[in-house]
Amino acid sequence: GNSVTQMEGPVTLSEEAFLTINCTYTATGYPSLFWYVQYPGEGLQLLLKATKADDKGSNKGFEATYRKETTSFHLEKGSVQVSDSAVYFCALTLTNAGKSTFGDGTTLTVKP
Amino acid sequence: NAGVTQTPKFQVLKTGQSMTLQCAQDMNHEYMSWYRQDPGMGLRLIHYSVGAGITDQGEVPNGYNVSRSTTEDFPLRLLSAAPSQTSVYFCASRGFHAYEQYFGPGTRLTVT
Numbered sequence: 095g096n097s098v099t100q101m102e103g104p105v106t107l108s109e110e111a112f113l114t115i116n117c118t119y120t121a122t123g124y125p126s127l128f129w130y131v132q133y134p135g136e137g138l139q140l141l142l143k144a145t146k147a148d149d150k151g152s153n154k155g156f157e158a159t160y161r162k163e164t165t166s167f168h169l170e171k172g173s174v175q176v177s178d179s180a181v182y183f184c185a186l187t188l189t190n191a192g193k194s195t196f197g198d199g200t201t202l203t204v205k206p
Numbered sequence: 207n208a209g210v211t212q213t214p215k216f217q218v219l220k221t222g223q224s225m226t227l228q229c230a231q232d233m234n235h236e237y238m239s240w241y242r243q244d245p246g247m248g249l250r251l252i253h254y255s256v257g258a259g260i261t262d263q264g265e266v267p268n269g270y271n272v273s274r275s276t277t278e279d280f281p282l283r284l285l286s287a288a289p290s291q292t293s294v295y296f297c298a299s300r301g302f303h304a305y306e307q308y309f310g311p312g313t314r315l316t317v318t
Contacts, residue, residue, distance in 0.1 A: 130307075137296055137309035137310055138249075138309045183249070189305075192239075192256040194298075198247065199249075
């Protein structure tokens with residue numbers, strides 16, 4: 095089956111620190127990969143995506159590169175802000191699949 | 207576009223009561239899904255649909271029914287509410303050729 099494994103949280107950083115949240119996956123086919131973000135009291139929203147190997151997704155200073163050889167899609171940001179405090183989910187979707195597979199989420203807290 | 211809408215936002219039920227959580231999308235998406243989110247357990251798929259008239263079970267379908275009579279609507283019915291169904295419920299949709307999910311704002315359900 096398909097699965098997504100994320101770095102366990104919670105993660106607490108100081109403002110302007112470097113962020114890495116690890117994500118690895120197993121899939122029976124060739125997936126598209128995603129990072130979603132959930133702010134308190136809200137639903138998930140797409141942060142970035144990559145649809146093929148070596149693609150780099152980026153948005154709002156966050157980046158992740160689709161690494162097929164290591165089946166990974168690690169999320170990075172060079173300088174986090176307090177407003178980045180949220181829960182981050184790694185996910186995959188297979189071509190023509192009706193459903194997506196999500197990791198358990200990583201809670202990030204950024205302190206001033 | 208309203209995107210994905212869910213009603214109600216909050217609900218309190220007594221054990222044994224039934225209710226329907228509503229979900230609608232105005233993006234003409236083929237795929238729709240229901241997830242529940244519990245602390246420390248990430249997102250778990252309840253049911254999903256790949257088009258009007260077609261539904262399938264996810265990983266935690268027991269105690270829930272769905273139907274998809276139109277492309278726009280995908281209601282989730284709780285047959286006889288139990289305290290174990292206390293959770294936050296999210297509806298999501300995506301188009302056939304795009305793999306990212308669009309999430310609703312969620313329904314927070316408490317069963318006493």
